[in-house]
Amino acid sequence: MSLTSRRALMLAPLGLAVAGGAGFYGMLRGIGTGSYDPRGVPSVLIGRTPPDFALPPLPDSGKSGFAAAELRDLPGPVLVNYWASWCVPCIIEHPQLMRLSREGVPIWGINYKDKPRDAGAFLARHGDPFARLAMDEPGRVAIDWGVYGVPETYFIDRQGIIRWRWAGPVTPEVLDGDIRPLLRRYA
Amino acid sequence: MIGELGHFALALAFVLALAQTVLPLWGAARRDGRMMAAAGPLAHGHLLACAAAFGALLYVFAVNDTSVVNVVQNSHSAKPMLYKLAGAWGNHEGSMVLWVLILALCGGAVAGFGRDLPTALKARVLGVLGLVAAGFLLFILVTSNPFGRVWPPPADGQGLNPVLQDPGLAFHPPLLYLGYVGFAVTFAFAVAALLEGRVDAAWGRWVRPWALAAWSFLTLGIALGSWWAYYELGWGGYWFWDPVENASLLPWLAGTALLHSAVVVEKREALKVWTVLLALLAFGFSLLGTFLVRSGVLNSVHAFANDPERGVFILGLLVFYIGGAFALFAWRGPAMAPTGMFSPLSREGGLVLNNLLLCSAAAVVLVGTLWPMFADLLFDQKISVGPPFFNTAILPLTVPLVLAMAAGPLLSWKRARLWPVLERLWWAALGAATALLLCLFLAGWRVGPALGFGAAIWLILGALADLADRIALFRRPAAAWSRAGGLPRAAWGAALAHAGLGVTLLGIAGMGLATDHLSAMRPGQSVALGGYQWRLDKVEDAIGPNWSARRATVTVLRDGATVTVLHPERRFFPVGRSTTTEAAIHTGLSGDLYAVLGEEQDGAAVLRLHHNLLAPWIWLGALIMALGGAISLTDRRIRVAAPASKRAAALAAKA
Amino acid sequence: MRRLILALLLLAGPAFAVGSPSEMLPDPAQEQRARAIGRELRCMVCQNESIEESQAGLARDLRLIVRERVAAGDSDQAVVAYVHDRYGDFVLLRPPFRLATAALWGAPFLALGAGLLAILLLRRRGAPSEPVPLSPEERARLAALEKDPTA
Structure with a gap:
């Protein structure tokens, strides 16, 4: 083996280290800009219609429950929001949901693993942004949707196709940075 | 102030x-x-x-x-x-x-x-x-x-x-850091050698004690962490292939390879450039672990330091030290002419195989740990790489490694013949085959544990065969005892460390046959598990320095005689408002009796009982490995440098 | 080091519950199968734990689903596919083989192959089977070292 190929071989560790370092730098930058998130997991439902389900209404809410068929043919885009009264981040996102609801964006709520009385008290205290309100007490429909924690919010266009999913509270940044552009695009 | x-x-x-x-x-x-x-x-x-x-x-x-x-x-x-x-x-x-x-x-x-x-x-x-x-x-x-x-x-x-x-966790980080940071010394020796442009037998001799010390501490640190997880997490798991654990395994694998290749440098002045690279790698992996744990790029650690600014700083240090060292290596390495020829079948050849397999294992662990992050960054795909992957991917590398481990020490330097080695190992092979078949016969068609038992016996008997060969136990039994006294401590240490891994494998194989039982029990009820009767006697309140608890009393009987009384607890800590389960463990030679207390309802308490066959041997084996390292450290060749000057001074004083 | 993960576990949910006997399948063979399947599935809200090990609520639900499917007579692959369809690749602790994971699964072979190749290349360069004799300088240095390692 010649000296030059020996040289090349001994450059390999440096090359690998530099490539790794560049990758790590990309990740760290991505964490800052939001393009790299070590925790977020994408939904498999993006670009697809919701799975089949039919959920009863939350008792005493005066709202109607809903089924998958009702999400297929809509007059305009809809947000589907999984929430629970015991979920702390749900309190954080509630003002944003209220704002959207006041602006006329339909939010269909699915109350997850909750007691109807607690859920009702939560809405009485923080306001009720939901156009329709179903209840998934066993949490099985949530699993069919691939929900892995509350709150989760899905954006469904007028054809009934899921375009976007947010796992975690809808903060003002998410509202302005993601939801408003989506509403404009799929209006 | x-x-x-x-x-x-x-x-x-x-x-x-x-x-x-x-x-x-x-x-x-x-x-x-x-x-x-x-x-x-x-x-x-x-x-x-x-x-x-x-x-x-x-x-x-x-x-x-x-x-x-x-x-x-x-x-x-x-x-x-x-x-x-x-x-x-x-x-x-x-x-x-x-x-x-x-x-x-x-x-x-x-x-x-x-x-x-x-x-x-x-x-x-x-x-x-x-x-x-x-x-x-x-x-x-x-x-x-x-x-x-x-x-x-x-x-x-x-x-x-x-x-x-927990006391185990109090001492886990210091031991682990002694290991990580100990490799900084071998790193410094490697960089110094590159700066000088010279690596020789003496360099190998100076590096080896530091590598041995760092390796022994790292072995203890990893074992302590694993033991802590075993008794504190309360489900009897002891190794999870978690990124943070892998980060400690990487320098261990590279350090183990370094220990072995430094022997070749010391004895034969071969593998010099490779040993320098391993010394750089061992510390590089330590730094990589520090970076992964503290930068927030792993999704395992956001509870610690999730500050990208810190991450960038550590990355800068990483690039500076590791990149710098590798650049120096690429610059000065080629000039170090390879010396010390040997046939593929020789002690050197065996150690090269050892290095190849250990480094391949390290590569698998490294790739498996980093792949989810890089797949996310490069392909925008979220995947998980968990225990099933590592167990599958590491096994094909472990089998030849273990097979060669017993044979390697029996090979002679420069050029060896296979037949005499096999002749000395036949009884180890027989023992391993017996253990394997016995396990298959007694425990049913469980290939994993059977392989583990076979490998464990092979290593332990192989280490004995090595010692027996060195002291000529069978050829000249009369002189064996005096020869044992004259055997270098490094040989004892090596045999002990190899046998220690065998002991660990024994425990891992035993854990493959562990059984457990989950049930809601009322006081007075009992269940059978692992050949024991487990009886719940009572559940009562208990108070500690900063917690209150529910404590169960479980009596374990065998053939009507009490073996032990276990007190598993559920502790409540008012500061931080959190609950922990404290498993109660009775450790014996044949395994652990392990009980965990769960929720109580309607006068019945949920109890999870485990019979963890041979579990303590996992950590005992690690202790033996570290002990082997320590005994090697006291070898005359390593000590000789320090006392030599004293002896010279004493002689001078006499004269 | 595991404390980091632990801190997380505590955030993730009511960790350290012990499990419930009512979850288990009555048939031990089926329960054994369900456990083996569960160990292949990641608890989505935990860090690197399988649903068998985790006590998060979602993990419990998934454990129950796995047991339902097993009891209903699904094959192991069908049960894993059921969960995979809902949660995507991330839920599989054994990553599926595809283009983006080819190098991952190939890692043991790539590492071994690259190592062997490097060894062969370096050896072929010329293999005088006899060692090069020491030069006079080296011989002198060796003698000095043997006498006094401090030299």
Whole structure:
């Protein structure tokens, strides 16, 4: 083996280290800009219609429950929001949901693993942004949707196709940075 | 006041570390003896400053000084003193101070014990250690001040996570860091060798004790962490292939390879460039672990330091040290002519195989750990790489490694013949086959555990065969005893370490046959598991220093006779409002009896009972491995350097 | 080091519950199968834990689903596919083989192959089977070292 190929071989560790370092730098930058998130997991439902389900209404809410068929043919885009009264981040996102609801964006709520009385008290205290309100007490429909924690919010266009999913509270940044552009695009 | 002194000590340590870098390295380049001689005193001063800083940190935790942010976030006045002190290194900032203290200790040790090192080599080694220390001290000073103040001070701290309030975990980080940071010394030796452009047998002899010490500590640290998870997490798991665990396994694998290849350098002056690379890698992996754990790029660690700014700083250090060392390697390495030819079938050849397999295993662990992150970055795909992958991918590498492990030490240097080796191992092979078949026969068609038992017996008997061969037990039994006394300690250590891995494998294989039982029991009821009767006697309240608990009494009987009484607990910690389960474990030679208490409902308590066959052998094996390392460390060849000068001095005094 | 993960576990949900006997299948063989399947599935809200090990609520639900499917007579692959369809690749602790994971699964072979190749290349360069004799300088140095290692 010649000296030059020996040289090349001994450059390999440096090359690998530099490539790794560049990758790590990309990740760290991505964490800052939001393009790299070590925790977020994408939904498999993006670009697809919701799975089949039919959920009863939350008792005493005066709202109607809903089924998958009702999400297929809509007059305009809809947000589907999984929430629970015991979920702390749900309190954080509630003002944003209220704002959207006041602006006329339909939010269909699915109350997850909750007691109807607690859920009702939560809405009485923080306001009720939901156009329709179903209840998934066993949490099985949530699993069919691939929900892995509350709150989760899905954006469904007028054809009934899921375009976007947010796992975690809808903060003002998410509202302005993601939801408003989506509403404009799929209006 | 003490806090400010600690902060000042850190700044002083930084300045001294810089001086420890510049003066000796410059002196070595210019062959200036006075500048090189400054290395030792500077290393000692640097050590003193770091010790002062660490002492100040311990002090503010001991007195629960709530004007220090770090104490507020990680401590509480109601904690026992041991955990107050352990809390000092149970967080990012404090653990970094421990890290630099141990690094300074290593520098001090090189300065103190390395009196016989050539002046230039010693100066360069200390200079490189100073450079590493300076970077991390700067990191602490700029991004992670452990002595930051808060005003007004709150009435008390927020407490330490109760799961961490455990003696095993109190000593886990120091041992682990002794291992990680110990490899900084071999790294420094490697960089010094590259700077000098020379690696010889003597270099191999100087590096080996440091590699041995670091490896032994790392072995203990990893084992302690695994044991802690086993008894504290309460489901009997002991290794999870978690990224953070893998980060500690990587330097261990590279360090193990280094230990073996350094032998070849020492004995035969072969594999020199490769050994230098391994020394760089072992510390590189340690730094990589530090980066992964503290930067927030892993999704396993966002509870620790999720500050990208810190991440960028550590990445900068990583690139500087590792990239710099690899660049130096690429520049100076090719000039180091390979020497020491050997046939593929020889002790050297066996050690090359060992290195190949260990490094391949390290590569698999590295790729498996980093792949999810890089797949996300490059392909935008979220995947998980978990235990099923690692178990599947590591197995094909472990089988030949274990097979070769018993045969390697019996090969002769330079050129060996296979047949005499196999002749000496036939009874080990017979024992292994018997164990394998016996397990298949007794436990059913369970291939994994059967392979494990076979491998374990193969290694233990192989180590015995090695020793028997060296003392000529079968050829000249009469002289065996005296030959055993004359055997170098390194040989004893190696055999012991190999047998230790066998013992660990025995435990792992046994755990493959562990059984458990989950049921809701009322007092007086009993269940059968693993050949024992487990009877729940009562569940009652108990009170501890900073917790209250429900405590069950479980009597374990065998053939009507009481074997042990277990007291599993569910503890509630009012500070932090959290609950932990304390498993009750009875350890015996044949395995652990392990009980966990769950929820209570309608007078019945949920109990999970485990019969963990041979479980304690996993950690016993690690202890034996570390002991093997320690015995090797006392070998005459390694000690000879230090006493030699004393002997010379004594002779001179007599004359 | 595991404390980091632990801190997380505590955030993730009511960790350290012990499990409930009512979850288990009455048939031990089926329960054994369900456990083996569960160990392949990641608890989505935990860090690197399988649903068998985790006590998060979602993990419990998934454990129950796995047991339902097993009891209903699904094959192991069908049960894993059921969960995979809902949660995507991330839920599989054994990553599926595809283009983006080819190098991952190939890692043991790539590492071994690259190592062997490097060894062969370096050896071929010329293999005088006899060792090169020591030069006079080396011989002198060796003698000095043997007498006094401090030299």
